[in-house]
Amino acid sequence: ATNSGCKILEQGIYHNLLLQKIQLFEVLGPVQPVVAVAGEDVVLPCYLKPNISAVDLHVEWIRVQIDNPIVHLYRDHEDRNENQVPSYRGRTSLFPEELKKGNTSLKLYDVRSSDDGPYKCFTSLVSVAVGTQPVISNEGYKEGGISLVCESKGWYPQPQVVWMDSEGHSLPAGHTETQRDSMGLFTVRRRVIVQETETNRFTCRVLQQELNEMKETITNIPGELHIFSINKGGGGVVVRWHGGFSQCLLFCLLFVLLDAQF
Numbered sequence: 001a002t003n004s005g006c007k008i009l010e011q012g013i014y015h016n017l018l019l020q021k022i023q024l025f026e027v028l029g030p031v032q033p034v035v036a037v038a039g040e041d042v043v044l045p046c047y048l049k050p051n052i053s054a055v056d057l058h059v060e061w062i063r064v065q066i067d068n069p070i071v072h073l074y075r076d077h078e079d080r081n082e083n084q085v086p087s088y089r090g091r092t093s094l095f096p097e098e099l100k101k102g103n104t105s106l107k108l109y110d111v112r113s114s115d116d117g118p119y120k121c122f123t124s125l126v127s128v129a130v131g132t133q134p135v136i137s138n139e140g141y142k143e144g145g146i147s148l149v150c151e152s153k154g155w156y157p158q159p160q161v162v163w164m165d166s167e168g169h170s171l172p173a174g175h176t177e178t179q180r181d182s183m184g185l186f187t188v189r190r191r192v193i194v195q196e197t198e199t200n201r202f203t204c205r206v207l208q209q210e211l212n213e214m215k216e217t218i219t220n221i222p223g224e225l226h227i228f229s230i231n232k233g234g235g236g237v238v239v240r241w242h243g244g245f246s247q248c249l250l251f252c253l254l255f256v257l258l259d260a261q262f
């Protein structure tokens, strides 16, 4: 059995961070699961309402809840299946004549048991969307180092996430977690375990090579060990705070009390 779970979507056009909604349409699919027999072909229904032409749009069929889930991608008037899940290679097609009528149904040939599961179709006017400034959060000590997580939202197509040290060398990091929002845009998240360094400077770079777009955030908040550094000398005390404001409240207050005694 193969389920097709198309969601109703609101679509818009994105130019960089600016959202310009020029037209709204819904993407509809069946509520009932689609049932198929192994070895046969099946149509996963999906269509636009109103029935505007989808020829100039992007049509994307994905498997839900798997990494790199592309089952079929139609973009810039052609099928772009280079990054398709390998098991679907040569087994998918849209209906070119039907696309003109807003019918974005997918034909899946030679159904296999591994095809079973929920699918989603996205249809959008999105051609590019540059996401948000990456946000770095500190998860504290984990697996022998300090765990930092970088997150950025609202990208299309999917960007890469790279962690770098203070010299710009890329750091070995966990796999990039990817999610799609209701508009079909990508949220990416990647974790790295770092060791403290002298500068405590780490960069998260999110880049989309096709668009030649890049956003990065630099941190010097490596963890609890260096919550602040203190330089004494010349009759003064300089406190450098490397943590967040809420943590500062306690420690800075403590320090002000101590400082009063120097």
Ligand SMILES: *[C@@H]1O[C@H](CO)[C@@H](O)[C@H](O)[C@H]1NC(C)=O
Pocket (backbone or CB within 6 Å): 051, 100, 101
């Ligand atoms: C869209 O739907 C209307 C009403 O069902 C139909 O008359 C029309 O031919 C359709 N348009 C296209 C392009 O299929």
Ligand SMILES: *[C@@H]1O[C@H](CO)[C@@H](O)[C@H](O)[C@H]1NC(C)=O
Pocket (backbone or CB within 6 Å): 043, 045, 047, 095, 098, 103, 104, 105
């Ligand atoms: C879309 O096209 C497929 C294949 O021709 C057809 O089976 C299906 O009924 C069409 N759906 C709609 C809503 O026209």
